Each structure stands twice: as structure tokens, then as C-alpha cells.
Amino acid sequence: MPILEARNLTKTFRRPDKASGFKGAVKHLVQRKYKNYTAVDGIDLSIEAGESVAYVGPNGAGKSTTVKLLTGILRPSEGTVRVMGRDPHVERIPNAHDIGVLFGQRTQLWWDLPVEESLKLLKHMYGVSDADYKARLARFDDLLDLGEFMPALARTLSLGQRMRADLACALIHAPKMVYLDEPTIGLDISVKDRLRAFLRELVDDGTTLLLTSHDLADIEEVCERIVVIDKGAIAYDGPIQQLKAHYITTKAVNLFLEGPADVPALAEKFPEYAWAAGEAPSEVVVTYESNRFTTAEVLGGLTAQLAPRDLSLSEPSIEDVIRRLYAGELTK
Amino acid sequence: MADTTLRASAARHAGGVYWRSLVAQIRAITEYPADFWVMASAGVMWNVLQFAFLTVLFAAVPDVAGWRYHEMLMLSGLLTVAAGSTALLCDGVWSTGTYVLKGEIDYRITRPAPVVVQVATSHIGMQGFGEVGFGLVMVAYGWIGAGMGLAAVPVGVLGLACAIVIECALITALCAVNFWLKGNNSIFAFVLLDLQHNAMTMPLALFPAAVKIVTMFVVPVAFVNFVPVAVLTGHLTSWWLVGPPLTAAASVLLAAGLYRLGLRSYDSSGH
Numbered sequence: 232m233p234i235l236e237a238r239n240l241t242k243t244f245r246r247p248d249k250a251s252g253f254k255g256a257v258k259h260l261v262q263r264k265y266k267n268y269t270a271v272d273g274i275d276l277s278i279e280a281g282e283s284v285a286y287v288g289p290n291g292a293g294k295s296t297t298v299k300l301l302t303g304i305l306r307p308s309e310g311t312v313r314v315m316g317r318d319p320h321v322e323r324i325p326n327a328h329d330i331g332v333l334f335g336q337r338t339q340l341w342w343d344l345p346v347e348e349s350l351k352l353l354k355h356m357y358g359v360s361d362a363d364y365k366a367r368l369a370r371f372d373d374l375l376d377l378g379e380f381m382p383a384l385a386r387t388l389s390l391g392q393r394m395r396a397d398l399a400c401a402l403i404h405a406p407k408m409v410y411l412d413e414p415t416i417g418l419d420i421s422v423k424d425r426l427r428a429f430l431r432e433l434v435d436d437g438t439t440l441l442l443t444s445h446d447l448a449d450i451e452e453v454c455e456r457i458v459v460i461d462k463g464a465i466a467y468d469g470p471i472q473q474l475k476a477h478y479i480t481t482k483a484v485n486l487f488l489e490g491p492a493d494v495p496a497l498a499e500k501f502p503e504y505a506w507a508a509g510e511a512p513s514e515v516v517v518t519y520e521s522n523r524f525t526t527a528e529v530l531g532g533l534t535a536q537l538a539p540r541d542l543s544l545s546e547p548s549i550e551d552v553i554r555r556l557y558a559g560e561l562t563k
Numbered sequence: 564m565a566d567t568t569l570r571a572s573a574a575r576h577a578g579g580v581y582w583r584s585l586v587a588q589i590r591a592i593t594e595y596p597a598d599f600w601v602m603a604s605a606g607v608m609w610n611v612l613q614f615a616f617l618t619v620l621f622a623a624v625p626d627v628a629g630w631r632y633h634e635m636l637m638l639s640g641l642l643t644v645a646a647g648s649t650a651l652l653c654d655g656v657w658s659t660g661t662y663v664l665k666g667e668i669d670y671r672i673t674r675p676a677p678v679v680v681q682v683a684t685s686h687i688g689m690q691g692f693g694e695v696g697f698g699l700v701m702v703a704y705g706w707i708g709a710g711m712g713l714a715a716v717p718v719g720v721l722g723l724a725c726a727i728v729i730e731c732a733l734i735t736a737l738c739a740v741n742f743w744l745k746g747n748n749s750i751f752a753f754v755l756l757d758l759q760h761n762a763m764t765m766p767l768a769l770f771p772a773a774v775k776i777v778t779m780f781v782v783p784v785a786f787v788n789f790v791p792v793a794v795l796t797g798h799l800t801s802w803w804l805v806g807p808p809l810t811a812a813a814s815v816l817l818a819a820g821l822y823r824l825g826l827r828s829y830d831s832s833g834h
Contacts, residue, residue, distance in 0.1 A: 302673050303673070304672045304829070304831055305830070325675075334670070336833075337667070339670040341587060341591070342591075343594050343595075348590070352584060355579060357674075358675075384594070
């Protein structure tokens, strides 16, 4: 049985329909008009216990709204959600014991209290025993270096410290299902690395994870499955490796020749590859279909005939694939 | 039976969360000592003016609609204590509208405690310290001056407890309206306070029947201060004492119900 199951999940909001400017605002005061906006449109999603799922999409695609529906913050306009067999909105309090939530754009720390006081309040709210609380804090301290800012007031923390403290808040009760909405937004590379390592460890321990992020490195490093959402509907749902294997069908070699590269002549000589000029006059980019040619074949032929002084290999990243999915160039 | 046990356990848990959050907020106040003293003094100053007004008034007249100076002090004092208590016990509910607009209810919904408890304890109004302190002084001075003995203390304590519960519940219920109105300001709650300061610091006999009906049965603010003080001072019979506890229970149910309904229509922000 899946730990999370959503069927035909739909959320429609009512938005004011008013003309721009002062006149429009005044007219809306006396003649109110609204139009409906569907943020999430009939999503079916099933997540098994222990899975780590990336939930990605362009701005306004409906990612955060989906997370709010799955956590019980919002009520669906249509469809159903079950988390461990419960409706998260109706059975809010039992559900709250089993889930952990982090919204990267907001904090749940008490603003004028030290971090340790916020954690203690949550400890009591979730009914965490003293022994479990100590053990979890020690682990968080180990992985997230919480100790250095535990006595600091929340309002004095840097963004990176605040995010690490918020992550501890979301996990202090050892939830079975964790939703992380943009957990690395605005963080520097070292803090991102630390958070990703922590999340990998969390997944290895069997916690189910749903992660939304615009930083696709988060996704590649932490998740096995990816769900791409666009305009409120799912555009792709499957393993990340499968997405790559299915859509990444070309590879490229950058050749650095001894003299200036004559791209048209090379294209005529090797018509089975696509040729393009590189950044330097002597650099040329050769793109080939990875299901037709092996890298060894391509390199063997080209190095024998062109004798480049250097070369480098590259393949399109998951970012390229997702960018093309957003742009509608790829289909399921 | 099992259901009753579960409910009792949930209520105990909610009470624990409420108390710990409130204590945490009091600790947070110590971060802003200047703010504390300014706000607490402001709470005292407004009530000093009310005290002075009554003193000047009763220097000129012996009574107002049969109520004497010390009885009127108790009337004003009890209202001041009740209003000040809302600032100390549930000041966060005034931010309901802002939280709704900014999506700041989100995290509170994902925690295992009543949302209204978490919102109510998200802030403490420091003026409440001054208001409650000075209000209690007014009640005590009026009590002694009116010649009331220790025998009436249990009724006074009951009246005080009910006054605080009714006031907190009515303010919470009226702030919950912002789940639907989508505004930053709790207009209806402000109107309630205005109504109380204008109508409930004077004997109800001064006002037309419509005001009596509204303050007794529509927005039952009369049970906050007027009814208990009138019973204590003999202006109403002791039968009226059933009113404050019943009103308190009804107000709490109304506030909890409205807040729960409001959460059903909560839209968060940023969709």
C-alpha cells in the first residue's frame, strides 16, 4: 500500500478579475468580479514508503499548491489525498505526527526565541521523549552543525543557519513522510552540500521524501524518481535514470585542433555527425547520436584523422532535459 | 468511554501547548525591555483617565441610574481586567487576518496542536500588564469602598473568570471573520471593544431597550462586567449568576467553531 496516494487532485482558486490601475481598483470595490484559476489539475500521484521523489516544474506550475494539498494545509476542490490511509485535512492532528514539512521561503522558528527554545516547544507539541530528543539533536548537530547557533535568537541567524534549524524543526519527531519545498533556496554551495548529504542519509534511513526544488543538483543527488509538473498537470513521472536514458540521446565531444577549425569542411568530411564551432577558433563541437555510435568509435575515428591536441566529452544534463520538457519540446 | 478519554487527553495536550507557548512569549518579551515598560505604562495611563473621569463625575452627582461611585469603579475595573487579559492570553488572534493573507497559518496546520491555540499564543500585548494591574486595583478599591466582604469573593472570582473567558472567546470569534474577509485589520473585534468602552462602563439602565437586548443576547458583552457586578452589588438577583458561565461556554464553542470553519476556507498564499 502506498504511503501517499492522490487521485484526481484538483485545486481551483478564485481570483479578483479587475482592470489595472486606479480606475480598475475603484470599479472592483463596487462591482466585484472573480475568475477561477486551476493551480492543480487532476493529478494522480502514488508514493511508496522509502521513496525519494523530486517534484519539479517551472514557476507557477502548481508545485507548492500540491505540497499544501498533500500536507492538509489546503482542501482539494476535487479528488482525494490519503497519507498513510488518512485524509490529511480531515484527520489533521494524527497526520501531523507522521509528517515533517519545510517551506524554504518561510521559517517556523519562534522569531524572538533562541533556536533551542523553538525546538523544545516542538518537542512538547509532538510528544517526543527526552531520550529521543537528545539523540536526534545530537545527530542533527553532527550532520548540520546546529550546536554553534542553538543559543542564538532566530532573528539573528543567517539564511543557511536558519534553514538548518528549520530542517531540524521539521524532523525532530522523526516523521515517516517528509515534504521539503525549496530547502536549498538562497544557500551557498557549502551549506547546500551539507544539506544534500543530510537528506541522502535521511533517505537511506528509510524516510519517504518529496522534494521540490529549482536546483536540479538537489534532485540528482537526493532523489531516485522525478515528477515533472507543468500548468497544474503531470508532464513526466518516472525514475531519473529512465528520464535521462529516454531523452538524452546525444553526446558531444569538444575537439581542440592544432590550427583554426574549418567547420563546413569537417561537416562535409564527417556527415554522420553534427558540427559546430567552439568558443576558441581552434575548438569544434561534434555531436553524435549515442544509440548509433559508441564513444570509442567516435573518438577513435576522429583522433586518428584529425589528431587534436586535446579533447573533452560532455552529455546533456538533467537540466537540459527538464528545460526542454518545460518548453514542450519533449513529450511523455 | 475511549472517545471521552481521547478528548480529555487532546484537551490536556492543547492546554500544555498553550501554556508553554505563552511562557515562551513572556520570555521573548525580555528581549524588548523598553517596549515592555512603554506599553505597560500606556495600558495604565488610559485607565487612570477613566478612574479620574469617574472620580470627577461622582464629585458632582451622588449616583448614576442608582449606581454609586465604588460600584461604578468595579464595573470599569472588571471590564479593564477582561480586556487586558485578552492582550495577555490571546493577543495573537488579532493577527489572524495578517496570517491568513501572508499564508502564515501553513506551518501551524502541519503541527499536532489546535491552530487557534498556536495563533493565540503567537504574541503578547504588553499593555495588558498595565491594564490588568490597574483594573485589579480599581476592582479592589471599588470592592472595599462598596463595603463588600470576603463572603462575596467566590462570586467575584467566578465573575472574573467568566469575564476573561467570554472576552477572549468573543475577540477570537470576531477575529476569525478575517478568514473570509481577507483583511489585515480585525474590524469587528475593534467594534466590540468600542461598544464595550462606550456602553459597558455605564449602567445598562441608562440605555434604550435595543442596546440592552444587543449586549445581553446578540453580542453578550453585558455578561463580561455588567451582570456579575450588578449581582454582587444587589442591582440584579442572584439568579443572573447562571448567565456568565453559560455565556462563557457558548462563546468558547462559537469561537472554536468559527475558527475551524475558517480553516476549511483557508487558501494560504503564493499559488
